Amino acid sequence: MMSDDRTRERERLIAALLGPAGPELTCEECFEQLDRYVDVTLADRDPDRSVPGMRAHLIGCPACREDFDSLLEFVSGVDGDGRTPTASS
Amino acid sequence: MASEPVGASSSPADRLDAESRRWIDDLAGEGHAHAEAVARLHELLLGAARFEVARRRLALPHLRGGDHDDLAQQAAADALVAVLAKLDDFRGESRFTTWAYKFALYEAAVNLRRRAWQHRELPLEPDSWPDIASRALSPHEHVAESELLGALCEAINGALSAHQREVLVAITLNGVPIDVLAERLNTTRGPLYKTLHDARRKLRSCLSAAGLDFPRDDRGHAR
Numbered sequence: 001m002m003s004d005d006r007t008r009e010r011e012r013l014i015a016a017l018l019g020p021a022g023p024e025l026t027c028e029e030c031f032e033q034l035d036r037y038v039d040v041t042l043a044d045r046d047p048d049r050s051v052p053g054m055r056a057h058l059i060g061c062p063a064c065r066e067d068f069d070s071l072l073e074f075v076s077g078v079d080g081d082g083r084t085p086t087a088s089s
Numbered sequence: 090m091a092s093e094p095v096g097a098s099s100s101p102a103d104r105l106d107a108e109s110r111r112w113i114d115d116l117a118g119e120g121h122a123h124a125e126a127v128a129r130l131h132e133l134l135l136g137a138a139r140f141e142v143a144r145r146r147l148a149l150p151h152l153r154g155g156d157h158d159d160l161a162q163q164a165a166a167d168a169l170v171a172v173l174a175k176l177d178d179f180r181g182e183s184r185f186t187t188w189a190y191k192f193a194l195y196e197a198a199v200n201l202r203r204r205a206w207q208h209r210e211l212p213l214e215p216d217s218w219p220d221i222a223s224r225a226l227s228p229h230e231h232v233a234e235s236e237l238l239g240a241l242c243e244a245i246n247g248a249l250s251a252h253q254r255e256v257l258v259a260i261t262l263n264g265v266p267i268d269v270l271a272e273r274l275n276t277t278r279g280p281l282y283k284t285l286h287d288a289r290r291k292l293r294s295c296l297s298a299a300g301l302d303f304p305r306d307d308r309g310h311a312r
Contacts, residue, residue, distance in 0.1 A: 007234075010234055010238060011234075013238070013262075014234070014237060014238065014241070014303065014304065015304065016261040016262070017241055017245075017257070017261055017262075017289070017292060018241075018289055018292060018293055018296075018303060018304065019261075019285070019286065019289035021293075021304070021305045024286075026279055026282060026283070027267070027278045027279050027282045028278075028279050031191070031195070033182075034191050035182070035183035035184075035187040035188040035190075035191050036182040036183045038183070038187055038191075039183040039184055039187050060285075060286070060289070061267065061282060061285075062260065062264075062266070062267070063198075063202070063266050063267045063268060063278070066198060067191070067194065067195055067198060070140075070141055070144060070194045070198065071187070071190060071191050071194055073144075074137055074140050074141075074190060074194060075186075075187050075190060078186070078190075084133070084136030084137065084139075084140055085140060086140070086143065087140050087141075087143035087144035087146075
């Protein structure tokens with residue numbers, strides 16, 4: 001178990017240091033496209049084809065990833081009357 | 090959920106769903122409808138900002154309940170200004186509310202990340218960096234991964250510029266948020282991420298030159 005944890009930690013470390021391999025958006029482009037990516041994700045309409053480079057950027061940039069997670073969670077919890085969700089953590 | 094936006098091939102005006110069109114018309118208009126739309130938008134943005142503050146409250150244990158609401162109110166006010174100023178930039182590629190919410194969540198998140206690091210020294214000096222090499226060396230672990238981490242450690246110290254090293258280590262190893270680092274280094278998120286991107290590319294190139302195998306595909310899913 002300890003060995004599994006260490007392996008996962010080292011994989012995470014290597015991935016964080018090396019970042020994504022493919023082409024990725026910049027932080028500015030990410031912010032511009034974030035709402036579109038979230039709506040397409042929630043509609044199950046192939047977000048990576050709609051916004052190429054977004055997935056790679058979200059893997060490489062922890063802050064943009066947080067922004068994505070937050071918008072996704074929030075928008076998916078807003079009901080038809082615009083009532084807003086409660087934070088899960 | 091409200092209706093989906095139409096595909097990206099149509100013009101911005103055609104692309105708007107009915108609800109988004111109403112928002113744009115009311116906000117761009119004048120009089121009572123405009124004032125009412127601004128008030129409604131502020132309410133929505135405040136809900137989003139409160140959500141973000143609640144989501145991150147554990148990272149800010151020293152803040153009191155009143156501080157939380159002040160932060161949310163400030164984020165909502167800043168987001169409202171940003172949304173109204175950028176109304177012409179809305180292309181209808183998402184629902185209007187999704188587009189607007191991102192400003193409130195972003196304003197709250199940036200503010201909260203800065204608060205969380207407000208009185209903390211940023212670990213930028215080499216002697217405060219985590220010891221990557223020690224994590225690499227373990228007789229019970231895979232030799233290849235240990236070798237890879239050892240080579241990464243060497244490349245970080247030998248191939249990167251001091252600035253690239255600072256940015257890479259702060260963001261990826263020490264968990265410093267990029268906007269906090271940007272503020273301390275008197276720059277913005279964009280150039281800093283470019284530095285991180287260039288540093289990573291250099292590390293990959295060093296590993297390739299050393300003939301080492303490393304993950305080349307983007308693993309994991311955004312969702």
